[in-house]
Amino acid sequence: MEPVIDFRPGVSREARRFAAFMRTAVRPMFAYGPMRPSMLRLAMLLDLGAPMVMRPPRGTEIGRVRLGDFHGEWVRPAGGSGARVILYLHGGGFFCCGLRTHRGLVARIAERSDAVAFSVAYRQLPTAPLAMSMADALAAYRWILDQGCDPERLVIAGDSAGAYLAFTTVIAARDAGLPVPAGIVGLSPLTDLDHEVRASYEYTRRDAYIPAHRLGALKRLLLAGMEPDAVVSPCDRDLRGLPPVFMLAGSREALRWDAELMAGRLAEAGVPHLLQIWEEQVHVFPAFAGAVPEGRQAIEEIGSFVRARTSSHPLGVVA
Template sequence: MEPVIEERPGCSKQARRFARFMRYVIRPIFFYSPLTPAMLRAAVVLDVFAPLLMRRARDTRIERVDLGGFHGEWVRPGGVSGSGRVILFLHGGGFFCCGLRTHRKLVERIAQRSDAVAFSVAYRQLPGAPLSTSMADALDGYRILLEQGHAPQNIVIAGDSAGGFLAFTTALKALRRGFPAPAGIVALSPMVDLDHEARASYPFTTKDVYIPVHRLEGLKKLLLADAMDGDPLPSPCDQDLRNLPPVFMQVGSREGLRWDAELMAERLAAADVPHRLQIWEDQIHVFPAFAGVIPEGLQAIDEIAAFIRETTYPKPADAAA
């Protein structure tokens, strides 16, 4: 199988203006903040104040769920038909920032357009927990959905950036433990490789509008603090991918993690896993999260929703029958 890659041309004036804002206002903060425990703890401010900027729809219900050491929330948009579709969403943020609040609007939009409900997991992160804990919490989120009776053929695991990493590792770990596979995986600008050596020479690694991709090597040391010498990296791109369900990925054409998305498309193709990678011209990292100001973000969310509807069962025709 050859990698299935779609080029999406065109970049609006709104998207270009927002990219300039991210480059000159947000980029310096991310690039020069030290990777110290104090800075990592301070990053929680993003999640605390996110609701002031991104308000959910009035008819969307949010239900917190305590999961023993961490928590999650159900996002139930108004007007969902009760199709049985469930999105297990794993937020991005480099495994140290962002959370349920920063991603709530994105999750709401995807769920509403997919005619689904979403279960968003606030997995434990740095500096309080290493990567192994984040992965375990994400897998617990999937296990809990299965234990509650949700059919695996109706569950799609989705995530952005670091959450894309977790979306893949959750599905892979589930298969290794004998759990049924989910219906599909959605990964937005996913990070899939913890080995920064090959990525370092990629043209957009140091030119990304706001994500300090070149700092992933330093972040890796913190993420793997509990790993033993000689342990293989848990990068999903290096795992046995052969039994994964269909995968849908989106990435901006000029962002540093385009390297990861293209690498994953190559590995999925080699494993004969059905997949699609959309590369959107000049869009920034996880641009669907900024759909309120970037028109292409809403278009991208419609593409995500179409994949979720097409991948899950029962499909509308089956339900009618």
């Protein structure tokens, strides 16, 4: 089975301008800020200012839920039927972003999917290593199932680091004998912690705002106090038995490497999948749908996948 990759050509003027803005205004902060706990705590403040620029659509209802040592929130778009559920895991390199930064994206995906979403505020660096983030994601999945959610009406989704958790959660659920969801969605997915291999990828240095050379330091923080082989990247796990997967990435972002690698591994495992590569889009471009028309188009594609996978009579791998 060959990897299924669909190249989406064409880039809007708005997308080019936005990429230029991210390259000049955002990349320097990630590229040159010290990768130490004090700096990571400052990065967490990004979530507090997010509501000013990352607003959800009008009429979206939010309901907070406490889950032991972490929490989450229900995101209900106006007019949504609630016939299907999306468990969403936000990105941010395991050290920044949160429910507020991703509320607009999650609400738009839920709206176009005719779904409600449960967005998870899993614990992150500098106080929680990767293993704890993974444990929280799996606990949230168990909780959703305990609420009576039909796994055939459930899709797990995430962007960047959140996509890493989406894959590890489904793999852990399968290994624990739990039912797997109807599908997995990965936006610019991080699937490989081997930063040295990615460093040789032709687009790594062209990424608009993700400085891939910092991933080595981030990995050391994520795995602090753990055995080197304690955490195996999703791309290196046994992927057999996973549900259909939909992924997308920008053509000039560092994590295109991860997305293409994962597509190849899914093909080897016989897992139905589709990877869309969008020309010249930035990392997790659907999050910027308010500024980039391709982001809105991508959210429509995600919604089609979710609806197809969770309908009473699935239409296939993707719509």
